[in-house]
């Protein structure tokens with residue numbers, strides 16, 4: 001058989017790696033993370049539990065989760081050069097590009113950069129996860145001519161992240177909802193960004209390079225960039241009927257509606273989106289204003305009827321972030337920060353059992369006769 005006979009556009013359904021990290025089990029309708037159902041975990045566990053589960057392979061005890069929190073907090077500081085470089089970027093720079101730049105710069109500070117051992121890789125994963133709130137928030141703040149903000153180590157990792165974003169100490173409910181969003185975004189089998197990071201890692205490239213590639217992948221609006229696009233779209237309408245008309249017009253123009261559809265969940269709603277929809281309801285109830293939820297539900301109904309398409313996580317994460325007072329340009333960087341836990345687990349797994357990715361092509365050019 002010729003290599004070209006096995007070509008599948010977009011690699012749909014192609015198995016690209018062997019992994020013990022996660023699986024979208026379409027038969028059982030579960031997002032399986034190291035043997036656990038992500039949706040079940042979202043009811044009782046925190047993002048810090050997921051960080052441990054992804055990097056260490058087992059569910060942490062309370063003491064182990066506390067140790068992870070401490071480890072992340074110990075790594076909150078970022079080199080001042082990173083801040084100086086962020087200040088030099090054009091003000092139009094998107095915080096995703098700030099994040100990508102900062103991660104690249106950090107490679108130069110790693111004294112054991114060429115050490116691919118399990119311990120060295122895990123240490124740099126914890127270090128990066130500790131640094132990401134400051135990188136993410138301050139790349140946004142610096143680009144918007146605001147002073148950098150210091151972390152508050154008294155708060156939990158995710159409460160501090162939200163505090164740094166908004167400048168206000170979150171309520172317990174806000175902190176829990178934000179933590180749940182990080183947990184839900186933390187890992188999802190083999191999306192484009194994870195594939196990208198594994199392809200890069202497979203040349204023996206370092207974690208910073210693999211993550212920088214993943215930021216670039218995740219920025220695209222067919223992937224992580226969709227959460228920002230969803231919020232811009234919702235903000236174009238100010239009532240349910242205006243939003244319905246907006247969607248109808250986009251469909252007439254054959255535009256893709258951001259936040260709908262998924263390569264794996266084609267015929268049903270992404271279960272993570274259902275969880276975020278519950279959080280949106282909580283936030284709307286508290287505010288006594290259900291407009292955003294009503295608009296989202298109307299969009300959901302319209303898309304099911306018109307296209308047989310259902311919301312993915314980005315569709316409901318976007319309005320939740322809006323209700324938490326998060327600037328839109330931080331939605332995708334937050335997704336990336338959370339996903340860094342899963343990405344690092346994949347990069348480590350690739351380094352531990354590596355074979356170079358080097359596929360073939362279906363050639364459509366002229367043959368040499």
Ligand SMILES: CC(=O)SCCNC(=O)CCNC(=O)[C@H](O)C(C)(C)COP(=O)(O)OP(=O)(O)OC[C@H]1O[C@@H](n2cnc3c(N)ncnc32)[C@H](O)[C@@H]1OP(=O)(O)O
Pocket residue numbers: 010221222223224226255256257258259260261262263264307309312313314
């Ligand atoms: C957390 C995440 O990263 S989830 C993904 C976030 N991305 C988005 O929300 C962007 C919008 N969605 C999409 O573009 C797609 O559904 C993707 C990229 C997520 C999946 O893409 P694919 O699996 O390649 O599906 P593909 O784009 O081929 O779509 C199949 C059909 O459904 C249609 N379709 C898919 N998604 C949408 C959409 N959001 N709006 C309108 N039509 C859509 C396509 O136009 C296509 O129709 P056709 O066969 O008549 O041409």
Ligand SMILES: O=C([O-])CC(=O)C(=O)O
Pocket residue numbers: 185187188190191192223262263312313
């Ligand atoms: O799985 C995918 O292709 C995209 C996605 O939902 C994610 O990365 O969370």
